Amino acid sequence: MYDALPSRLVIGVQCFLATWCGFVVRICLSLLLLAMVYPSKAEVAEDRSIFLVPVSAKNNLTTLSADEPLPDYGPRYNWSQAIQGHVLAAYFYGAVVGPFPGGMLSEFMGARLVVGVTSLGAAVFTALCPLAAEAGVGWLIAARVLTGVLGGALYPSLHALVAQWSPPQEKGRFVWTLFGGTFGSVVTWPMCSAIIEALGWKACFYILGGIVGLWSILWFVTVYDSPSIHPRITPDELNYITTSIGDSVSKEKRMLPFWPVMTSCPFMALVALHFGNLGGLFFQLTETPKYMSEVLGFDLKKSGGFASLPHLMRLLFGIVFSTVGDWILADPLRNKTLVRKLFVIPSHLIPAVLMAALGYVGTNEAFAVALLSLSLGFNGAAAVTNLANHHDLAPNFAGSLYGIMNTIGSCTGFVFPAVVGYILEQSNTVKQWRIIFFIGFGLYFVSGLVFIIFGSAKMQPWNVKEAQTAS
Numbered sequence: 001m002y003d004a005l006p007s008r009l010v011i012g013v014q015c016f017l018a019t020w021c022g023f024v025v026r027i028c029l030s031l032l033l034l035a036m037v038y039p040s041k042a043e044v045a046e047d048r049s050i051f052l053v054p055v056s057a058k059n060n061l062t063t064l065s066a067d068e069p070l071p072d073y074g075p076r077y078n079w080s081q082a083i084q085g086h087v088l089a090a091y092f093y094g095a096v097v098g099p100f101p102g103g104m105l106s107e108f109m110g111a112r113l114v115v116g117v118t119s120l121g122a123a124v125f126t127a128l129c130p131l132a133a134e135a136g137v138g139w140l141i142a143a144r145v146l147t148g149v150l151g152g153a154l155y156p157s158l159h160a161l162v163a164q165w166s167p168p169q170e171k172g173r174f175v176w177t178l179f180g181g182t183f184g185s186v187v188t189w190p191m192c193s194a195i196i197e198a199l200g201w202k203a204c205f206y207i208l209g210g211i212v213g214l215w216s217i218l219w220f221v222t223v224y225d226s227p228s229i230h231p232r233i234t235p236d237e238l239n240y241i242t243t244s245i246g247d248s249v250s251k252e253k254r255m256l257p258f259w260p261v262m263t264s265c266p267f268m269a270l271v272a273l274h275f276g277n278l279g280g281l282f283f284q285l286t287e288t289p290k291y292m293s294e295v296l297g298f299d300l301k302k303s304g305g306f307a308s309l310p311h312l313m314r315l316l317f318g319i320v321f322s323t324v325g326d327w328i329l330a331d332p333l334r335n336k337t338l339v340r341k342l343f344v345i346p347s348h349l350i351p352a353v354l355m356a357a358l359g360y361v362g363t364n365e366a367f368a369v370a371l372l373s374l375s376l377g378f379n380g381a382a383a384v385t386n387l388a389n390h391h392d393l394a395p396n397f398a399g400s401l402y403g404i405m406n407t408i409g410s411c412t413g414f415v416f417p418a419v420v421g422y423i424l425e426q427s428n429t430v431k432q433w434r435i436i437f438f439i440g441f442g443l444y445f446v447s448g449l450v451f452i453i454f455g456s457a458k459m460q461p462w463n464v465k466e467a468q469t470a471s
Contacts, residue, residue, distance in 0.1 A: 007233040008241065011165050012173075014223050015158050016180035018115055021212040022154045023184030025126045025147055026091055028208055030287075031192045033084060035073040035201040036133065039294070074200040079137060081428070085421020087137065090144035091151065092282070092417075095410040098152020103403025106157035108253050110225040111164075111399070114157040118150040120216040125150070127209030130202040155406055160399030163391060164226040167244030169330050171391060172322035175383045182315045182376075226251075248459065249395045256400040257462045266456035267393055271405050273348070273455065274386040276447020277379070278409035280351060282416055283440045284310065284376060291368075295433060310372040318380030321346065325384035336457035340389055347381035348448030354378070356441040359434030389455065394463035412443070 070076065079087065098118075106114045125147040132139040158178055166174035188208075195204040224230040227241045228251075261267055321343065328339055354375035361368045390401040419439070423432050 006237055007227065007230050008165050008170075008174075008237065010222055011161065012177040014219060015161065015174075015177040016183070017215060018119065018154065018158060018219065019178050019180035020184040020187075021119055021180075021215050022122070022151055023181035024188050024208050025122045025212055026151055026181070027184070028126070028188055028192055028204065029088060029091070029129075029144065031189050032196070032201050032204055033087060035071075035196050036075075036077060037079050037084060038070070038076050071197075072200075073196050074202050075134070077133070077137070081425045082418075082421045083137060085417045087141060087144065089415075089417040090141040091148040092410055092412075094145040094148025094150075095152040096148075096407055098149045099156050099406035099410065100400070100403035102153020103156030103160060103399035103401070104256065105153070106160040106399045107397070111157040111161035112220070112223045112225050114153055115161075115223075116216055116219045118153045118157075119219065120213060122147050122150045123209045123212035123216060125209075126212065127206050129205045152406065152410065156399045156403035159390070159402040161223075161225065163249055163395045163398035165241065166391075167241055169244065169326060171388055172325040172329075172384050173319070175388050175391075176318050176322040178387065179315055179318045179380070179383065182311045182318065182380075186312045186315065245395075248463070250464075254396070256397050260460075260462040261394075261397070261401070261404070264393070264460055264462070265454055266458070266460065267390070267401065269451045269454035269456075270386060270389050270393070271408055272447045273344070273389075273451040274405040274447075275409045275412065276348060276443045276445075277382055277386050278406075279412035279416060279443035279447075280348075280355065280440050281376075281379070282412050283420070283436070284372065287417065287420055287436070291433065294428060295430065309369055310376040313373040313377030314380045316380070317377040318383050321381040322383040325381075325388075336392060337455070340385055340392070340457045341452050341455060343381045343384040344448045344451055346378040347385045348379075348444045348451075350378045351375040352441045352444035352448070355437050355444065357437075359430070359437040385451070389457060392457040393460045395459075396463050 102114055102118070125143050129140060129143050132143040155178065162171075162174050162178070192204050192208075195207060227233055227238050230238075325339065325343060328334055329336055354371050358368060358371050358375075361371065386405075390405065391398050394401060416439070420436055423435055426432070
């Protein structure tokens with residue numbers, strides 16, 4: 001049965017599961033933190049027509065009065081909004097360190113080893129989080145930083161693997177397999193909510209760590225770094241992949257030509273596009289549970305389910321956009337640069353407008369969920385823009401390039417939650433959240449315009465050896 005499956009299909013499924021596991025350990029704390037701390041008191045906005053927590057019977061949601069005891073999900077900690085912001089941001093402190101060395105190591109040592117080892121390590125640190133929280137918030141932050149260092153290597157390594165395995169006419173769909181993290185967003189919050197309700201937040205850390213650890217072993221059994229060394233690939237499939245890729249990807253291991261890369265206008269435009277994309281996504285991934293719980297008044301269990309819906313839309317829209325992109329680019333006469341830029345409209349510009357509109361939904365939680373769903377759904381077009389463009393520029397260095405992109409882009413992951421914590425520290429009102437949404441709007445919109453003006457999909461001369469030796 002296993003031998004009957006195309007080998008690249010198995011690789012694609014494992015890439016999907018790898019990013020799912022990576023996001024499980026990455027975003028679980030966004031929901032778990034609600035059960036670990038004492039909730040902040042809801043405040044009424046200056047606009048008396050807008051209440052932070054809806055109390056109308058129409059909401060049909062469970063709310064707690066001031067004297068009602070909190071659910072017993074385990075020990076709770078008195079951490080301020082600012083401290084909670086740093087706890088949520090801790091993963092991204094470490095994630096800044098991991099991408100570039102992870103991408104380079106995957107090109108020299110192989111993505112199979114790098115992904116497997118780092119995922120197993122992240123599973124261990126996730127399981128240790130309850131012990132770290134008991135020892136003090138500093139230890140929890142340290143555990144999350146180390147998890148981020150390991151997790152930061154994941155995506156660059158997988159892009160190096162995709163460069164070896166994906167025929168150009170399947171590039172968009174192969175890149176979509178890296179949306180397993182979005183699937184992780186869909187299932188992690190409802191799953192964590194159920195575990196917290198039944199067993200408490202500590203058990204949730206143990207269970208998630210165990211799942212990721214077991215998958216890491218399966219990764220080593222089924223994944224190989226290239227088609228040429230896969231023991232079960234058929235001759236027909238091997239010929240199809242190698243013929244399709246041609247000589248754009250070399251088997252020779254070479255150091256990244258750093259100066260030509262960092263002075264490349266198309267690559268810098270891509271870095272800007274990716275920075276804006278991660279800025280918008282990191283806000284929605286780390287702050288959505290807080291927004292749903294404290295602004296829209298969802299209880300813990302319903303917050304997990306409703307907050308997952310936008311990410312399901314991104315997953316579904318992503319496969320549609322990637323399939324359409326592959327279909328358009330299957331014709332070699334099509335202008336690939338023009339196609340990449342046109343897809344920036346759904347991947348960045350439309351989500352920017354929808355995010356700005358979120359600040360004006362009042363207490364209409366259904367409308368808010370709809371806007372979040374459409375915003376993340378349209379962002380699924382990133383499979384054709386910032387998540388694929390570095391394969392156009394230099395497939396030989398896909399891991400290293402994505403490592404640079406993610407190193408810079410991951411800065412939004414710790415800067416932005418800290419900014420949110422500072423804004424909400426003064427007053428947790430709808431007015432403050434409007435400021436937050438407009439920051440997200442700016443990240444998406446400006447970065448999209450930069451790429452439309454300066455971006456390109458032409459292979460760069462430093463992808464080949466002659467350009468490196470000449471430099």
